[in-house]
Amino acid sequence: xxxxxxxxxxxxxxxxxxxxxxxxxxxxxxxxxxxxxxxxxxxxxxxxxxxxxxxxxxxxxxxxxxxxxxxxxxxxxxxxxxxxxxxxxxxxxxxxxxxxxxxxxxxxxxxxxxxxxxxxxxxxxxxxxxxxxxxxxxxxxxxxxxxxxxxxxxxxxxxxxxxxxxxxxxxxxxxxxxxxxxxxxxxxxxxxxxxxxxxxxxxxxxxxxxxxxxxxxxxxxxxxxxxxxxxxxxxxxxxxxxxxxxxxxxxxxxxxxxxxxxxxxxxxxxxxxxxxxxxxxxxxxxxxxxxxxxxxxxxxxxxxxxxxxxxxxxxxxxxxxx
Amino acid sequence: xxxxxxxxxxxxxxxxxxxxxxxxxxxxxxxxxxxxxxxxxxxxxxxxxxxxxxxxxxxxxxxxxxxxxxxxxxxxxxxxxxxxxxxxxxxxxxxxxxxxxxxxxxxxxxxxxxxxxxxxxxxxxxxxxxxxxxxxxxxxxxxxxxxxxxxxxxxxxxxxxxxxxxxxxxxxxxxxxxxxxxxxxxxxxxxxxxxxxxxxxxxxxxxxxxxxxxxxxxxxxxxxxxxxxxxxxxxxxxxxxxxxxxxxxxxxxxxxxxxxxxxxxxxxxxxxxxxxxxxxxxxxxxxxxxxxxxxxxxxxxxxxxxxxxxxxxxxxxxx
Numbered sequence: 001x002x003x004x005x006x007x008x009x010x011x012x013x014x015x016x017x018x019x020x021x022x023x024x025x026x027x028x029x030x031x032x033x034x035x036x037x038x039x040x041x042x043x044x045x046x047x048x049x050x051x052x053x054x055x056x057x058x059x060x061x062x063x064x065x066x067x068x069x070x071x072x073x074x075x076x077x078x079x080x081x082x083x084x085x086x087x088x089x090x091x092x093x094x095x096x097x098x099x100x101x102x103x104x105x106x107x108x109x110x111x112x113x114x115x116x117x118x119x120x121x122x123x124x125x126x127x128x129x130x131x132x133x134x135x136x137x138x139x140x141x142x143x144x145x146x147x148x149x150x151x152x153x154x155x156x157x158x159x160x161x162x163x164x165x166x167x168x169x170x171x172x173x174x175x176x177x178x179x180x181x182x183x184x185x186x187x188x189x190x191x192x193x194x195x196x197x198x199x200x201x202x203x204x205x206x207x208x209x210x211x212x213x214x215x216x217x218x219x220x221x222x223x224x225x226x227x228x229x230x231x232x233x234x235x236x237x238x239x240x241x242x243x244x245x246x247x248x249x250x251x252x253x254x255x256x257x258x259x260x261x262x263x264x265x266x267x268x269x270x271x272x273x274x275x276x277x278x279x280x281x282x283x284x285x286x287x288x289x290x291x292x293x294x295x296x297x298x299x300x301x302x303x304x305x306x307x308x309x310x311x312x313x314x315x316x317x318x319x320x321x322x
Numbered sequence: 323x324x325x326x327x328x329x330x331x332x333x334x335x336x337x338x339x340x341x342x343x344x345x346x347x348x349x350x351x352x353x354x355x356x357x358x359x360x361x362x363x364x365x366x367x368x369x370x371x372x373x374x375x376x377x378x379x380x381x382x383x384x385x386x387x388x389x390x391x392x393x394x395x396x397x398x399x400x401x402x403x404x405x406x407x408x409x410x411x412x413x414x415x416x417x418x419x420x421x422x423x424x425x426x427x428x429x430x431x432x433x434x435x436x437x438x439x440x441x442x443x444x445x446x447x448x449x450x451x452x453x454x455x456x457x458x459x460x461x462x463x464x465x466x467x468x469x470x471x472x473x474x475x476x477x478x479x480x481x482x483x484x485x486x487x488x489x490x491x492x493x494x495x496x497x498x499x500x501x502x503x504x505x506x507x508x509x510x511x512x513x514x515x516x517x518x519x520x521x522x523x524x525x526x527x528x529x530x531x532x533x534x535x536x537x538x539x540x541x542x543x544x545x546x547x548x549x550x551x552x553x554x555x556x557x558x559x560x561x562x563x564x565x566x567x568x569x570x571x572x573x574x575x576x577x578x579x580x581x582x583x584x585x586x587x588x589x590x591x592x593x594x595x596x597x598x599x600x601x602x603x604x605x606x607x608x609x610x611x612x613x614x615x616x617x618x619x620x621x622x623x624x625x626x627x628x629x630x631x632x633x634x635x636x637x638x639x640x641x
Contacts, residue, residue, distance in 0.1 A: 102343075
């Protein structure tokens with residue numbers, strides 16, 4: 001059974017289009033939902049949570065129709081991006097309330113709240129008012145309320161937002177552990193590509209309400225266009241000409257060149273060309289393209305490619321790789 | 323395995339239906355309100371009113387008994403207080419304050435008690451529902467396996483408890499007091515007064531409760547909420563009174579006065595005339611027909627619920 005099956009999901013807010021012809025079949029696992037602001041990530045989450053009926057199209061989550069909101073949300077733990085805390089309650093009361101909202105009895109909810117707060121390292125803070133918590137503690141509390149009914153699926157909206165590097169690393173390893181060791185399917189909505197790279201095995205990239213790409217994170221990383229940082233001595237002009245003729249793109253960075261090479265390039269080609277032009281290669285270092293650069297490069301390619309623009313119908317061209 | 327997840331334990335229990343969430347929301351709302359000092363200040367004020375009625379009923383009964391036993395004395399002594407004209411004093415207690423355990427006793431009690439309830443709701447409305455908006459807690463509630471009306475119902479249940487704890491319960495306590503003092507026959511003969519008190523409480527709950535939730539969902543914060551509440555219940559009351567009593571407009575203009583409307587229906591439920599025999603002359607002025615009042619109040623409650631449910635729409639919950 002697929003985790004998510006969407007068929008031509010389109011949604012309009014009045015006349016403004018938020019999602020257009022989103023068709024996806026995602027197996028269970030850790031999935032990153034990537035896209036810049038306004039890409040449609042939040043609208044897609046609303047639809048998957050059964051909180052918003054799409055203008056057109058249909059879908060299922062774990063075999064359940066998206067129209068069955070409460071039944072759907074029994075299977076989902078949702079961690080919103082906003083604070084979503086209830087002022088005046090202590091941490092343990094807040095998590096216990098979450099449990100009771102999911103249908104737990106009073107005693108079970110309290111016990112579960114204590115379990116989760118132990119797990120998330122909030123032993124002493126649990127009796128403090130939630131409004132007194134630091135950002136990191138609030139994020140952990142939000143994760144705890146999503147986990148309270150032990151759902152098979154977690155929707156995490158910007159879980160590392162506002163965290164320092166230690167907090168971020170801790171949160172990501174928690175999420176990774178929940179997915180990898182406890183079999184939770186995770187839909188991680190974020191604009192931080194590094195988070196997806198760290199946690200997710202699949203990725204869906206949204207742009208302007210459409211699916212730009214989806215597939216394995218590893219395969220997406222395979223689309224990286226690597227670059228080499230070169231330091232040269234001699235007739236560098238001749239070297240530049242031969243490199244450009246071979247299809248490389250060159251950017252000068254102080255004394256070095258950053259050379260983006262075409263697919264299939266090997267380092268020995270640099271030595272051959274250096275030998276041809278009488279240039280001495282003083283240094284060479286490989287630099288991997290990060291996902292941010294890759295994402296925006298793919299966006300540019302999409303904008304000028306044959307699939308650019310948006311038709312009225314649902315065409316399924318690009319998108320799947322890996 | 324990640325070291326931080328060694329203690330993760332899967333949940334093995336079963337989950338109940340969404341109705342449990344209604345109770346949980348009501349409980350949580352009440353807990354937050356009961357933790358506020360202001361609630362207790364207003365509750366003590368409400369209790370003072372109750373104590374006045376309670377002791378007044380007791381005093382009237384004691385003086386009646388004394389009069390019977392001592393063959394119509396002209397004066398009496400209560401502790402250090404000497405009552406020179408006992409007959410006049412008894413008339414004051416019976417016919418002006420209506421403390422004889424009649425329908426008017428309960429009607430007047432609800433009238434005065436309602437003022438404090440109104441004030442309490444104005445100050446607690448923001449705590450009940452407004453802060454869920456301002457603190458962004460709505461996504462927390464609505465992303466759980468409940469529908470938006472479960473959430474609204476939970477909040478309404480909390481209002482219901484507050485209103486009835488301040489009006490219906492003390493009124494029923496007065497009923498019990500009257501029964502114990504006057505005699506067991508009172509319980510059987512005047513049972514309609516207990517039923518009427520419950521009905522009056524329900525009218526107050528439905529109208530004030532729905533309205534305060536709808537207003538709080540819009541204005542969210544305490545001070546604006548108190549101002550809007552004052553406009554609805556005080557300014558409109560003044561306007562209605564000016565139009566009907568001052569400018570001699572049609573009596574239906576009094577329908578603008580929501581507080582009067584609850585009073586008219588509540589009085590009818592108790593079987594009492596909709597006027598207070600006090601120095602306030604305007605309270606005994608003409609009233610619109612009962613069915614007109616019921617229609618306007620009913621329409622207002624329906625509108626408040628429609629607006630409230632629209633404000634708690636699921637798509638406000640994400641992002």
